[in-house]
Amino acid sequence: MTDDAxxxxxxxxxxxxxxxxxxxxxxxxxxxxxxxxTDLDVTVTFEEGVLDVDVYLNAPADADPDREAVAREAVETxxxxxxxxxxx
Numbered sequence: 001m002t003d004d005a006x007x008x009x010x011x012x013x014x015x016x017x018x019x020x021x022x023x024x025x026x027x028x029x030x031x032x033x034x035x036x037x038t039d040l041d042v043t044v045t046f047e048e049g050v051l052d053v054d055v056y057l058n059a060p061a062d063a064d065p066d067r068e069a070v071a072r073e074a075v076e077t078x079x080x081x082x083x084x085x086x087x088x
Contacts, residue, residue, distance in 0.1 A: 010086065011085050011086065013046050013047075015085070016046040016051065016082055016085065017044045017045070017046050019078075019081050019082055019085050020044045020046070020051060020053055020078035020079070020081060020082050021042050021044045021078070022081075023074075023077045023078045023080070023081035023082075024042045024044070024053060024055055024074040024075065024077060024078040025040070025042055025074075026077070027070065027073050027074040027077045028040055028055070028057060028070060028071075028074055031065055031070045031073075032059050032063060032070070036059050036060060036063065037057065037058070037059050038058045038059065039056065039057070039058035040055075040056070040057055040058070041054075041055070041056040042054070042055050042056075042074070042078075043055075043056075044078065046082075051078075051079060051082055053074075053075045053078040053079065054075070055071040055074045055075055055078075056071070057070060057071045057074075
């Protein structure tokens with residue numbers, strides 16, 4: 001295969017960003033009802049092969065599981081989803 005064929009088979013930057021964002025949001029709403037989340041901001045960038053995912057989550061302080069743990073899991077899951085996307 002040529003380099004052009006390899007590049008064509010890789011997901012687009014937009015697809016990578018969308019996949020990561022959807023995976024992160026999915027984890028948040030797996031743990032919390034949407035009505036319990038007062039603010040959620042998932043920021044994803046993918047530039048020059050580098051994925052950066054930030055999750056800001058505002059849910060009740062006494063929420064179970066812990067907000068920070070859920071945000072960390074969301075970031076990790078976003079990275080795993082992108083890894084799977086490239087493995088396809």
